[in-house]
Amino acid sequence: KNQVEQSPQSLIILEGKNCTLQCNYTVSPFSNLRWYKQDTGRGPVSLTIMTFSENTKSNGRYTATLDADTKQSSLHITASQLSDSASYICVVTSDNYGQNFVFGPGTRLSVLP
């Protein structure tokens, strides 16, 4: 079964600290992996997208990594800010499954002052 799992379910950190969110997937075949940020009451917004051949992709303080062999990805947030408080969703795209986007349940990040 095509699945995307994320850990931790929730995370609380202090402003200025770094953190890493994890994503494991069993989706096959694999086209690309995306990370989205979802603020409370808003729709998800794309942070990064990586294909099979890309190991890392950065977007400002956000850096995503991909290990296609182990089917794992991580999202590292550097020098966190209060505005980073949100849910972070991992999405894997398959060429041949349903309509192709398999969503993880998200990690809820709270950044405290």
Place this chain on the structure above:
Amino acid sequence: IAGITQAPTSQILAAGRRMTLRCTQDMRHNAMYWYRQDLGLGLRLIHYSNTAGTTGKGEVPDGYSVSRANTDDFPLTLASAVPSQTSVYFCASSDQPRGGRGALHFGNGTRLTVT
């Protein structure tokens, strides 16, 4: 501002009533999607449309219907709402059907409560 507009923002609906959630995009994307988001679960696909005039069923289509008369609009209808349809509904669009590297844009959702 380019993007996806959903309406209403929120709605409380009595069970058994009919409801249409509206979705309009101005990016001229071919593909559009309806998802529901429930606590602890990933977004689940309800219905999709790869291009105007065509629609398809997603993972959880029962109790919902869609139409795609033109490129911009993709309404979702609940013919007879039930409490299990209480959820947040997101409309999305992509310039590439079937995923690929195409951007996937989301609206800000409709929060629906069925009582």
